[in-house]
Amino acid sequence: MVAYVPVRWVSPLLYGVVLVGGLYSAAAGLDDGPGAVAWRTGGFVAAIGALFALEAVGRRWPVARVALLLARCALIGAVVLLDASGLSQVLFVLVPFTAYFAFGRTAAVALGALCVAGLLAAYLLTAPGWYREQEHVADLLMLCVGLVLAISMAAVAVGEQRARVELEAYAARVAELSAVTERNRLARDIHDSLGHHLTAMSVQLEMASDFQNLDPDAARRALDEARRSVRLALGDVRQSVRALRDEATRPTLSTALAALARDDGAARPRVTVEVSGDEDGYGVAELTALYRAAQEAVTNARRHARASKVTVVVRLAGGAARLEVTDDGRGFAPDAAAAGLGLLGMRERVHLVAGSVHVESSPGTGTRVTVAVPRGTTVKSSLDGEAVT
Numbered sequence: 001m002v003a004y005v006p007v008r009w010v011s012p013l014l015y016g017v018v019l020v021g022g023l024y025s026a027a028a029g030l031d032d033g034p035g036a037v038a039w040r041t042g043g044f045v046a047a048i049g050a051l052f053a054l055e056a057v058g059r060r061w062p063v064a065r066v067a068l069l070l071a072r073c074a075l076i077g078a079v080v081l082l083d084a085s086g087l088s089q090v091l092f093v094l095v096p097f098t099a100y101f102a103f104g105r106t107a108a109v110a111l112g113a114l115c116v117a118g119l120l121a122a123y124l125l126t127a128p129g130w131y132r133e134q135e136h137v138a139d140l141l142m143l144c145v146g147l148v149l150a151i152s153m154a155a156v157a158v159g160e161q162r163a164r165v166e167l168e169a170y171a172a173r174v175a176e177l178s179a180v181t182e183r184n185r186l187a188r189d190i191h192d193s194l195g196h197h198l199t200a201m202s203v204q205l206e207m208a209s210d211f212q213n214l215d216p217d218a219a220r221r222a223l224d225e226a227r228r229s230v231r232l233a234l235g236d237v238r239q240s241v242r243a244l245r246d247e248a249t250r251p252t253l254s255t256a257l258a259a260l261a262r263d264d265g266a267a268r269p270r271v272t273v274e275v276s277g278d279e280d281g282y283g284v285a286e287l288t289a290l291y292r293a294a295q296e297a298v299t300n301a302r303r304h305a306r307a308s309k310v311t312v313v314v315r316l317a318g319g320a321a322r323l324e325v326t327d328d329g330r331g332f333a334p335d336a337a338a339a340g341l342g343l344l345g346m347r348e349r350v351h352l353v354a355g356s357v358h359v360e361s362s363p364g365t366g367t368r369v370t371v372a373v374p375r376g377t378t379v380k381s382s383l384d385g386e387a388v389t
Helices: 010-027 037-060 065-082 087-103 105-126 134-210 216-244 253-262 284-305 341-352
Strands: 270-277 309-316 320-327 356-361 367-374
Touching (some): 065 087, 087 134, 134 216, 253 270, 284 367
Parallel strands (some): 270 309
């Protein structure tokens, strides 16, 4: 349960006002109560001092709510009995005021009603016919007004504190979700970019190892391609760092896909790329999603499909873009591969730009990956500023 804190200046302010009024009444000789004035004044000052000390105790041990409430009621009663000015009755408003923070609205309203009932009982016992005396009626009405104002102030303060707590919790949740989103984005980038280049390097190094003795020239070409893949991977890393620093530039999809086709070199499969339409109107997030989807599909064809040919076709229309990547590999069962990190990352990235992914494949028939991305639907997202390499 959230502990709400009373407005700290209200109680000390009222204690100070009552103290000044009581001392003035004693100094001016207005104290006509029973007993010696010096003893009454000393007890009055001591009770006010105890109330000040009680505020400090309440701030230090806020969990002792019931004990603090009972002690406050007892001290306020003592102050009212010892005060000759009659001003101390205003302290009764502090009972429901402080109770609101500790016990809630129902307890505060109930204690306010008890304060009014207590004053009425005192009038009935000590002042018969009080309802015909303007002073007593005015005191009762002022107490009622003060109680309403005190409970209203407490409600406003509690509402403000509750809103602050909820805002802090919401901010913490947003920060947590932002961190999760950023981790997922980095995971997709590592898989899509470095994973692609490392796959190419692995294939090329295997070729170099296999042809080292049979065909030294082919082995040398494979090593050259592996070195080129290393340079491309380093370029991807630098580009990702620039994206994190908000230094990325707008990608050019046709150039990026052309570079993707050149990545293969002598290694299978052979990749052909066809791009038509205007990229204007498509944001960084949309173009990046298309490129990463094509990159993942080509990587899968190289790594798993044993394809000899991959075709990448992009149509950039006025309302939406469509990407199709087909290969003549051995195919697979899409449902069985649904949990793969590559397809999962592809779907997540495309869904972030309100797009869709459809995979058609079966064993022995090749694979077709179709991605549709609407134009201009994304506002600034977690992918904005991410560049295509």
